[in-house]
Amino acid sequence: MPEIITAKTAGFCFGVKRAIEMAEKLLDDPKVQKPIYTYGPIIHNDQVVEELASRGAIPVGREELDSLPEGSVILVRSHGIGRDEQEYIESLGLRIEDATCPFVKKIHNIVRDAAEKGENVVIVGDPGHPEVRGIKAWSGKNTWILPDIESVSDLPELKSVKIVAQTTFNCDFFEKIVENIKSRCYDTSVMNTICSATQERQQEARSIASRVDAMIVVGGRHSSNSQKLFQICRDVCEHTFFVEKASDLGDISLPDARSIGITAGASTPGNIIREVLINVRTKF
Template identity: 45%
Template sequence: MKILIAEYAGFCFGVKRAIETAYYEIEKNSGRKIYMLGEIIHNPQVISDLSKKGVNIIEEEELDKLTEGDKLIIRSHGVSKKLYDFLAKKGIEVIDVTCPFVKKVQDIVYEHYHKGYSIIIVGDRNHPEVRGVNGWCDDTAYVVNSIEEAHKLPKLEKACAVAQTTLIGRYWEDILEVIKLKVKDLVFFNTICDATQKRQGSAEQLSKKVDVMFVIGGKHSSNTQKLKKICEKNCKNTFHIEDAKELTLEMVKDREIIGITAGASTPDYVIEEVIKKIRFLKGEKEEE
């Protein structure tokens, strides 16, 4: 049996920075309440551990509960400008761990919106990153997530198009070709982050070489879901799992070349636990 791990898998720079900042704030503010706006990243193990250490998850509709001086961690997906303004007015201390790649998209949208461009976001309208980016153009963006949706765009005089940072590269390219037909004066920015492109590319290559492919990450993680879509095109035995507990003998039985990749919010220790469980199921290691 061979276990092959994608060259780029697991924590990316933005997620690593967000998690390290959250734990630093916990240590620095022992005994003081810290709030987290939604899930800082889409990983249940990490969120559970932060909650145990005293970080309180709060949703946008509950922010009125906060009082002056409270600390609030802004998740890596980012939030709208309106929300930043609300928190500042309320006197909330913000610990902003917005991913730098997401912040770049927000800045592009804000700049071009105030220059009179219509904004087009290619991505999932329900994803927190996209909702946050839309908030930098007063929620006026056209959000499209497929070629079909792009065809429904109205004819626009001038527009600026950006991509959700975790979008599949070829989706952006295909949808952009349709957008070009809809806009007279178009400026566009491929804002898919470098780490995402490398992770997707290495997962795609590995999935062509294996008998079974495991994609590890939170079930609500957009970038992990996209990795699964990419892998299952090459390997029909592709499984999206959150942790080692989901592994079964049936998944690995009679499969000798096993591939593993992981979403940007998946810690190394979760990947290691999956590898150990696979070895146990294949009879190479006793379960600890």
């Protein structure tokens, strides 16, 4: 049987735990009007979202907000939202409960201050990710979102720029993108806002993946941080697999693996990690 190494950092991060605990507390509070609503799925995990929905925490999108009863609670998830969305929700007479992760809130404050001073801002991250859209909405009009090294060439000539990162961005890619920006811009102020939970998880995943024969990353398909873990592990371990749940292990064959590593994204619940671990133990 192969040796199995499970990452200590696998599973819920501080920000995700906090958001789920806030949802549970609101659901248990008899003074809170039910159902409550989460602005988008609270985490990138269908089981957790469905379980919370069955207890009365319903995910809604922007287009549904104006049909909600006045006074309803809207729980903002850890990704955060922009100032415009916040004001829109408040204008509808809805009550915001804010589970924005403090690491994300810190970036909102950095770019808001930069906007007030008229500074240029680069956000290194995925333009389609809700966290990045929220950050952009707190920033000024001179803001660019760069998802990769190639996109640095889209940046106009700038004398100075403040650089921040999506909290779950790949640390190595961030450094490379920053180097490229520095070669085009004299005065750069770099705020590495990749959160410590992400950095530790990525470092541990890379370390395990570099010494095992196969690596399994457990996470939601739409989870940005899980996808980044997969990239990182695959760079150092050819036999890296992405699974959402234990049954996805069915197609994987590892006859020669003497060691298997397991890690998981920040929105992967402990019970799914445990099921994968049990299945890896019995299958390989």
